[in-house]
Amino acid sequence: MARPLLPVPLLVLVLLAACSAAGEQTGPAHVDAAPPSKIAVVGAGIGGTSTAHFLRQHFGPEVQVDVFEKAEVGGRLATVTVNHNDYESGGSIIHSLNLHMQEFVKQLGLKYRRSVAGKTAVFNGEEMILEETDWYLLDLFRLWWRYGISFIRLQMWVEEIMEKFMRIYKYQAHGYAFSSVEELLDSLGGSGFINMTRRPLSDSLLELGVSQRFIDEVIGPIMRVNYGQNVSIPAFVGAVSLAGVQNNLWAVEGGNKLVCSGLLKLANANLLQAHVTSISPVLSGDALQYQLSFNTESGSGSDLYDIVVLATPLQDSVESGINLEGFTPPFDQLPGSYHRTVATVVHGYLNTSFFGFPDPRLFPFANVLTTDTPNLFFNSVASICPVNISTGFRRKQPQEAGIYKVFSLQSLDKARLKTLFRSYYSVQVTEWQAYPRYGSSQGLPSVELHTNLYYLNGIEWAGSAMEMSSVAAKNIALLAYHRWNRQTDMVDQKDLMHRIKTEL
């Protein structure tokens, strides 16, 4: 995600309240059922690995937790190597109020990556229409001059949504789970949150009194860099995206994917390098299990599990290649598709003339966002920092060869690369099925697919981010635990804020 564009203060009070909640533990449960003996998690991205970690916390040390991964641990958290340094090519930025991610980093003994300042500008295909300066007050004044109080309205809106969203940490710390994404959102922000998953962001902002010009020149570019889409994406994911440009962001020193490998170890989970091809229910007597069939480099195999969590998108476009067989009624193919975003990491000299700065020494920006302009072939270009930042590190000046990340819908051909770069040493391309292609009608997929078969990535249709997958992981671990132990009073409870207060 992009670095801060709007000057937004920290939600210190919310953070303090929620931090204490995140540290609390679920109280001892009354358990009658025999524990499960084997649980499978399919996918070792942040969703699957944090599920394994939370499952271990709730089900205890005896249960066998197997995590299947067909490619790399980390999934959409990945790096590319350029000139002996690694750079994030997928999910890169974490908000300071993402408490699960914070807690993982703490428990794993990882470090926060130092952020290196750099200015942002917005380009409309012909010129820079908004430029950040060294002067905070001047930036504020310019925003006010150009857009009136739109940015204050926006800031208050995002803060209100985040404050409500933060309730999840308290609910989860008290052990409450939700059987669907709708129930989860409803408990946090009532029908308002659910409506926000169906309504275009632009409509919500216009209703709020944010000007069309602000939407076109500021909100649009943020949606383009964060989700490769425009302001017609639903308001809820729009708010997630806007939280991602506040100025309290961080990343993991050494690469965000270290959290995934670390969580697998912490969970004492078995990593199986295998492609799961099918899952089917098997009933022997009263006992329901699931048969997982999979392919490894050395052949194919299958195994039985008591509980299965699918932690990878199931939409056709993502090609997880998992058949859910033998279920009654049979599963329909999930509607919707994933949006392609191409991340091109270039080692070279930025062509600052293209942005109206013939002399690169006078080009002061580290990040360039773009407006929704026909024929503009990229969403953003940013000078990026390696995942390991030494104390003496400084960002390269535009007159020097630097490392840049370009986000675009299509791969950049030679002509386009030559438009953006005067010359280059290397180009590395990662094509992502990055996040849902947000429309307004596909709805939110189920979490509970079958008695003990759960689906994590439905939450991405409300908002796709590392923390969203982690919240879904904690929810599924709690849900699986309560379902297994038939603790109905811990699932889909109403008026939780009041309940929690009276529990204290």
Ligand SMILES: Cc1cc2nc3c(=O)[nH]c(=O)nc-3n(C[C@H](O)[C@H](O)[C@H](O)COP(=O)(O)OP(=O)(O)OC[C@H]3O[C@@H](n4cnc5c(N)ncnc54)[C@H](O)[C@@H]3O)c2cc1C
């Ligand atoms: C370019 C880009 C930029 C982003 N920027 C940010 C950001 O700045 N901040 C942020 O918070 N989020 C960001 N995101 C979103 C974030 O990366 C994702 O929401 C998150 O990583 C999803 O994690 P996941 O574990 O749910 O899914 P994934 O990471 O997709 O993990 C699923 C895993 O399942 C495996 N798998 C699939 N099918 C099978 C099978 N049949 N058998 C075995 N294994 C299988 C896959 O190989 C994969 O490793 C970005 C994403 C992209 C692509």
